[in-house]
Amino acid sequence: MHSTRLFRLGVPFVAGAMALCACGSRDQGDGDSASSAGTTVTIGFDAPLSKDLAAVGLGMKNAAELAVNQANKNHTVPGVTFKLSAKDDQATPTIGQQNAAAFAAADDVVGVVGAYNSSVSAAMQSTLHDAGIVQVSGANTNPALTRGADYKTAPKRQYDNYFRVITTDDVQAPVAAEYFYRDLGIKKIATVDDKKVYGAGLVKEFTEAFLKLGGKIAVHQSINPDESDYASVVGTVKSSGARAVYYGGEYPQAGALKKQLVAAGFDGPLGGGDAVKDDAVVPLAGSRAADGLYTTSDGRPVEDLSSAKSFISAYQAAGYSEPYGVFGAYTYDATNALIQAVKAAAGAKAGAVEDLRPKVVKAMGSVSFPGATGQVGFDEYGDSVNKVISINTVKDGAWQDGIKVFTK
Structure with a gap:
C-alpha cells in the first residue's frame, strides 16, 4: 500500500525561490541550486511501447519526456525536479491496471500521463482514483471515461482525478x-x-x-x-x-x-x-x-499551428528517432498541464501541505494555458475545452x- 502521507511540503520563499521539502526521493543531480535544494517527484507515463502500437506510444513518451526536460531546465516549479517513469502497457488493459497499481504504490509519483487506449485507461481509472493520483491523457477519446455510459442522456463525472486534453x-x-x-x-x-x-x-x-x-x-x-x-x-x-x-x-x-x-x-x-x-x-x-x-x-494539423512551432522545433532538436505522431503534441500538452497543476498545488499557500496528490487533482481542474495544440483547459467533466x-x-x-x- 502507498503511504497516506505522501508529501510534507514546506513552502518557504528564499530569494524568491520555493524550496520543496518532501519524503520523496531527493535529487542528486548536477548541482543546480534549485533542484539540489528541493525534491525530485515522478510523473508516471503509460502507453504501448512495444508490439503493434509501439510507434505511436514511443512518440507520446518522447513528447512527455520533452515537457519534463523543459520544466526542469526552466525551473517551472521552483525547488522541484521532475522525473518521467514510463511503463509499457502493450495496449492491454490488465497490464495497464498493473502499471496503475505500481504508480499508486510509489510515493514519489505525483500524477500519471496516459494511457493511449481508452480500454486501458478504463482499467486504470479506479486504481489511480483510489490512490488520489491525477490522470491526464493526450489520446483517450471514448466519452464514457469522463461522462459515464449514459453520457448523452445523463452525463455524470466518473472520476474527479481523470482529465484529457483531446476531444471525444x-x-x-x-x-x-x-x-x-x-x-x-x-x-x-x-x-x-x-x-x-x-x-x-x-x-x-x-x-x-x-x-x-x-x-x-x-x-x-x-x-x-x-x-x-x-x-x-x-x-x-x-x-x-x-x-x-x-x-x-x-x-x-x-x-x-x-x-x-x-x-x-x-x-x-x-x-x-x-x-x-x-x-x-x-x-x-x-x-x-x-x-x-x-x-x-x-484539432488542426499540428504543423499548421503557430502555437506548435516551438514544440516541433524542440522535438526535432532533441533528436528523437521516432516521430511525435498524431498524439505527441497532445501528450506534450497533457504533461505540461500536470506540471502546471503541481506548480499550483505546491505554491497554494505557505506552510505544511499534506498529501500532495489530492492537491494536484484539485488544481488540475483549474489549469488553463495556451498549449501546442491550442487552448488547454477542462470542463466540469474533465474533458477538453478545445473541440476542433x-x-x-x-x-x-x-x-x-x-x-x-x-x-x-
Whole structure:
C-alpha cells in the first residue's frame, strides 16, 4: 500500500525561490541550486511501447519526456525536479491496471500521463482514483471515461482525478459521418470495428450520426485485432452494396483491412478515427491501396499551428528517432498541464501541505494555458475545452492533412 502521507511540503520563499521539502526521493543531480535544494517527484507515463502500437506510444513518451526536460531546465516549479517513469502497457488493459497499481504504490509519483487506449485507461481509472493520483491523457477519446455510459442522456463525472486534453468520439464521429454523407456523397456504408472500447464506441457514434443524416448502414462487421486475415469481413462488405467503409479501430488493422479490400476489388473509401491517422498506415496498406483513406483527427494539423512551432522545433532538436505522431503534441500538452497543476498545488499557500496528490487533482481542474495544440483547459467533466476536428486523406501515397476543419 502507498503511504497516506505522501508529501510534507514546506513552502518557504528564499530569494524568491520555493524550496520543496518532501519524503520523496531527493535529487542528486548536477548541482543546480534549485533542484539540489528541493525534491525530485515522478510523473508516471503509460502507453504501448512495444508490439503493434509501439510507434505511436514511443512518440507520446518522447513528447512527455520533452515537457519534463523543459520544466526542469526552466525551473517551472521552483525547488522541484521532475522525473518521467514510463511503463509499457502493450495496449492491454490488465497490464495497464498493473502499471496503475505500481504508480499508486510509489510515493514519489505525483500524477500519471496516459494511457493511449481508452480500454486501458478504463482499467486504470479506479486504481489511480483510489490512490488520489491525477490522470491526464493526450489520446483517450471514448466519452464514457469522463461522462459515464449514459453520457448523452445523463452525463455524470466518473472520476474527479481523470482529465484529457483531446476531444471525444461523440464529437469526431459525427464530423466523419457528415463528411462522408455530404462531401463524399456516400449514402450507403459498411461499418467495421475491432471490438475494443475505442473502436466499438466510435462506430456506434458514427452509425447514429450517419442514420440521422439519412444514410444507410449496409452491414456491420467486427474483426479480431489479433488476426491479420480479414477475408470473411471483406467478402461480406463487398457483397453488401456498400460504397464505403467506416472502421473503428487502430492503424495496424486499418492498413491491413484497406489493403485487403482493394485487393478484393472494393474501390470505395475507408474512413476512421484519430487512431488510424498515422504515417505507418500507408506502408501497411501499400502506397497505392492507401489512397482513399479518410480520418478525423483532433484539432488542426499540428504543423499548421503557430502555437506548435516551438514544440516541433524542440522535438526535432532533441533528436528523437521516432516521430511525435498524431498524439505527441497532445501528450506534450497533457504533461505540461500536470506540471502546471503541481506548480499550483505546491505554491497554494505557505506552510505544511499534506498529501500532495489530492492537491494536484484539485488544481488540475483549474489549469488553463495556451498549449501546442491550442487552448488547454477542462470542463466540469474533465474533458477538453478545445473541440476542433480536421479531416485528412491519403492521396498519391501521402497524407494530406486538414483538407476540411470543423469547429464544434
